[in-house]
Amino acid sequence: TYVVTQGTNIILSYPSEGFSGVLDDNPDISYAYTPNNGLYGKGSLALFSISTGKTGLYHLSTTSVPFTDTNSNTLYGEAGEDVLIGNDGPDWLHGGAGNDALYGNAGNDTLVGGSGNDRIFGAEGDDRLEGGDGVDNILGHSGDDRLFGGKGNDFLWGDSDALDSSLHGNDYIEGGDGNDEARGGSGADIIYGGQGADKLFGQKGNDKLYGGLNNDYLYGNEGDDYLEGNEGYDRLYGHEGNDTLRGGSGNNDYLAGNDGDDIYLFTAGDGNTTINNFDNSRTSQDILRFMAGIRPVDVLIKRTNNDLKLTLQSTGKVITVQSYFSSLNYELYAIEFSDGTSWDGDFVRAQALIPSDSNDTLYGYASDDTINGLDGHDSIYGEAGNDVLTGGNGDDRLQGGDGNDLLLGGMGNDSLKGQNGNDTLDGGGNANYLFGGNGNDTYLFALNAADYTGINNYDSDGGYDVLRFGESIAPSDVVATRTSVNKELSVDLMLWKSDQLIFLADYLSSNSSLDVIEFSDGTNWGYQTVIDMIKQHSLGADYLYSSDAVNNYLSGATGNDYLSINTEGDFYLLGGEGDDFLIGGTGNDIFYGGSGYDEILGTAGENTYRFGLGDGVDLIRSYPSSVLQTVEFGSDVFPGDVSVHIDSGNLILNLEGTTDQLIIQDFIYLEPSYQFKFSDSTIWDSVDILQWLRVTDDMDNVIRGDDTNDVIDGQAGSDRLIGQAGDDTLIGGEGDDELYGHGTSYLSDGNDTLIGGLGYDTLYGDKGDDAFFGGAGDDQLNDRYGNDTYHYHIGDGSDTIHDQNGVDTLVFGEGIQPSELSLHQLYDDLLIHFSNSGDEITVINYFHTGQQSSLENITFSDSTIWDFNYVSSIVNIIDYVRQVGSSNADNLIGDANYDNLQGEAGNDTLEGRGGNDVLKGGDGDD
Incomplete structure (x- = not known):
């Protein structure tokens, strides 16, 4: 469509439609055209509308429509992507539907985009620009313009950056609904974000920015600006100029005044606010001003790290001034109240050190501070300077920082860290932990003060460190032994009269030993004195190593002792009285647990274990080995005094008529080589023991036990072993064996141990709490009653478990880690796949809803336990x-x-x- 002028007439030409015509400038003439284009005009073309229903360019200008006057002219774009251009004078342009472009030109124009994503340009004059629905771009250009985004995510500019700043006006901008971006340009602009997460930029001039309902971003830039976030989580940046910022009623607002003398406003209804007051100039006078209704007594001052926390006690809302205590660049010039009260930095720093009887966190300064935590569980940090820190009552944490500090824990379980400098630490009462750090540190310890004190004296600078005992503690009152924690390096100092203990962590390492232990009578203990003491056994619990042995002999004497060999050689380990733990080395060691419950780990070598009347219960743990192990019975024990039986694979030797018992763990399963010597020269070997336990031969045997506690070993061959009633131990040995814990009745009583051995074995437990050991080969393990355990070790093959009723457990042996297993569900069965070996355990009907019970627990040697719920949460369902x-x-x-x-x-x-x-x-x- 082409629109041109000829005198006072309008000549319209539609070549594509085969039409051209002339519209007179006559108030009585109206004109309309269809089907594809519509046109009407009325009056002196004060109203001219084009409605084609198509995309078109329609200009209201002297080159197309003869509007040379300055009257109010109106142009409607209707549907389509229209371009409407106004003339000089107050034009009214309405784009209607579609993505329109509206240009007002000179004059105070009103431009309305309507629906669609519109571009609106006001040009010269004081214009009113409205975007309507859609994503609109609105530019006021010059003059005092009013911009309204309407619905949609709009972009609004009050002034054009291309204009000289002298032509910029004081604009009013409203973003409306949607996530809008508005920029004022030069001039004193007022910008409202409205609904949505808006971004507002004042740019040059003294602007006022208001965020609205959601999470807004306000940036004042140049000029003395006023920024207010209102509702939502808002971020306000004043930038240059003397700005005023208020977060508003939203929660977690962030305010940054930046350069200039800024004011932060806070009212009683405002939410949690964070202030970053960094200013490049240390002379700026920034103020936090509490408005009417907030009194000084209502505000609680606290310090957290370098931040200032101001809590409004009536509402619980908190103002955080970031890095307030780190430098003057962040510090507020004043905190003001409406009653005229003003707090400066000195007042705030002093208030932040006032303790309470609650749980305080207090920080010193670069000066020499004296801080007392009073009651409560306090954390006190001295920072730089020579500080005096006192925890008071409660479980306190004191940290000296740089300087020569005095740390006094007081009552409670306290943690004291001197850090750098020559510090003095006194834990006080209860249980305390002291760490001197670098420097020449002194630890004070008084009689009847702390029950337990742990000292970690690690010092990378190698200072001269002292443990100083108070009055009434004599050298004879202190016993030095190895500790139960980090046994090879740490030392316990026991005050046996007062039952006080000092734990010296890593004392035997080069950077952690004390230089001297001082007593009030002038006695000093050096490092070697302590070493000599810990090599001697005591009346209490000792921790002795091969380095402590004299002529390869270690003795624990009384107490529950820990004796360990960690070097080559043949050693004699004597536990003595108490419950002792003895660990051999690589040589041929001799063990004698003595009285009490003792555990003995033989490790490598041809070891000898001594046992006699009155020795209590000894448990021998050894590894599978062909190396001969010897048990020597005392002179008062004869062969007729010893009874032998198996319990869960362990060999039990009881001394008749006593409670003394020697247990060899996993004797049946591991089949170690043992001999048992008596003083009358009788010797039993492992073969004798197994014969006593009813051992068969290497043929295919069918052996039936009786109603006693039978031990039947099938040895080689494909055997069928039937335990009958009683607590039976059935050992299949080599071959494909069938083991029946029950007899002809499946309800035969007895807690049976069934050991398949090598081969494809089938094991039936039934009634009783039975233990299954399938052994090497792919085995079938079956049970219907009782609380059963299924034991699986590395190399046991692919077993199938079919269990019903009871509380049943699958027990994995040493070396099997949870990480090497993958779990799969196939129909109702659980498949446990071993990634290292490719073996697989199948648990029949594990997931069957009608199953009365299946495996309740799967346990590992590292104490990990998987129950049904956990297995169900990680299983992979497959077909x-x-x-x-x-x-x-x-x-x-x-x-x-x-x-x-x-x-x-x-x-x-x-x-x-x-x-x-x-x-x-x-x-x-x-």
């Missing part, structure tokens, strides 16, 4: 095909799913194809 071959030459082929192929006997061919498969050939050439 796979399980194929089991025969004794013939089988050809088993999987598919794309998870396959489990077992060839069994015969020369088999197994092909897994896609998916994560388990292939086990079995016997034969596969």
Whole structure:
């Protein structure tokens, strides 16, 4: 469409529609045209509307429509992407629907974008610009303009950056609904964000910015600006000039005045506010001003690290002034109240050091501070300077910082750290932890003060450090022993009269030892004095090592002692009285636990274990080995005094008529080589013991026990062992064995131990609390009653567990980590896959909803426990095909799913194809 002028007439030409015509400038003439284009005009074209329903460019100008006067002219764009251009004078342009472009030109114009994403340009004059619906771009250009974004995420500019600043006006901008961005330009502008998360920029001039309802960003820039966030989580930046900032009623507002003399306002209804008052000039006079209704007594002063915390006690709202205490660049010039009260920095710093009887956190300054925490669990930091810090009552934490500090814990369980400098530390009462740090430090300790004091004297600078005992503590009152924590390096000093203990952490390392331990009578103990003391056994619990041995002899004497060999050589370890723990080395060691409950770990070597009447209970733990281990009974023990039985794989030797008992752990399962010597020259070996436990031969045996506690060992061969009633121990040995804990009745009583051994074994426990050890090979483990345990060790193959009723547990042995297992659910079965070996345990009907009970727990040697809920949370649900071959030459082929192929006997061919498969050939050439 082309619109041109000829005198007072309008000539319109529509070549594409085959139409052209002339519209007279006559008030009585109206004109309309259809079907694709509509046109009407009325009066002196004071109203001219084009409604084509198409995209078009329609100009209201002297080159297209003869509006040479300055009357009020109106142009409607209607639907489509219209371009409406005003003339000089107060024009009224309305884009209507569509993405329109409106240009007001000179005059005080009103431009309304309507619906759609519009571009609105006011140009010269004091214009009113409205975006309406859609994402609008609105520019006032010059003059005092009023901009309204309306609905949608709009962009509004009060002035054009291209204009000289002298032509910029004082604009009024409202973002309206949506997430708007508004910029005032030069001039004293007023900007409201309205609803939505808005970004408001005052730019040059003394502007007023108001955030509105949501989380807004306000940036004043140049000039003395006023910024107010109102509701929402707002971020306000004053930048240059003397600005005034108020966060408003929203919570967690952030205010940064930046350069200039800024004022932060806070009213009784405002929310939590953070102030960053950094100013490049240390001479700025920035003020936090509390408004009417907030009194000085209502505000609580606290320091957290370098931040100032001002809490309005009536509402609990907190003003945080970041880094207030770090430098003058962050410090407020004053905190003012409406009653005329003013707090300066000195007042605030003094108030921040006032303690209470609550749990305080107090920080000193670079000066020499004296701080007392009073009651409560306090944290006190001296910072620089020679400080005196007192915790008072409560469990306190004192930290001296730089300088020569005095730290006094007071009552309670206190932690004292001197850090740098020559510090003095006194924990006071209860249980305390003292750490001197670098420098020449002194630890004070008084009689009947702390029950327990831990001292960590690590000093990388190698200072001269002293432990100084108070009056009434004599050298004879103190006993030095190794400690139960970090036994090889740490030392306990026990005050045996007052039952006080000092723990010297890592005392035996080069950077942590004390230089001297001083007593009030003038006695001094050096490092070697302490070393000589800890090598002697005491009346209490001793911790002795091979480095403490004299002629390879270690004796614990009385007390619950810990004796350990960590070097080569043959040693004699004597526990003495008490419950002792003895650990051998790589040599041929002799162990005698003495009375009490003793645990003995033989480790490597041909070791000897001595046991006699009155020695209590000794537990021997040894590793699988062909190296001979010897048990020597005392002169008062004869073969007829010793009874032998098995309990959960452990060999139990009881001295008849006494409570004395020697236990060899996992004797049946590990089958170590043992001999047992008596003073009458009788010697039992492991073979004798196993014969006593009813051992069979290497043939295929069928052995039936009786109603006593039977021990039956099938040895080699494919055996069938039937325990009957009683607590039986059945050992399959080599071969494919069948072990029945019960007799002809499945309800035969007895807590049985079933040990499959090597081969493909089938084990039945039934009634009673039974223990299953499948051993090497792919075994079937079955039980229907009782609280049963299924033991699985590395190399035990792929076992299947079918259990019902009771509280049952799968127990993994040493070396099996949770991280190497992956769990899968196949229908109702649980599959436990071992990534290292490829073996797999199948628990039948583990997830079956009608199952009365299955495995309740899966346990590991590191004390990890998986229950049903945890297993269900990590299991991977899969679908796979399980194929089991025969004794013939089988050809088993999987598919794309998870396959489990077992060839069994015969020369088999197994092909897994896609998916994560388990292939086990079995016997034969596969």
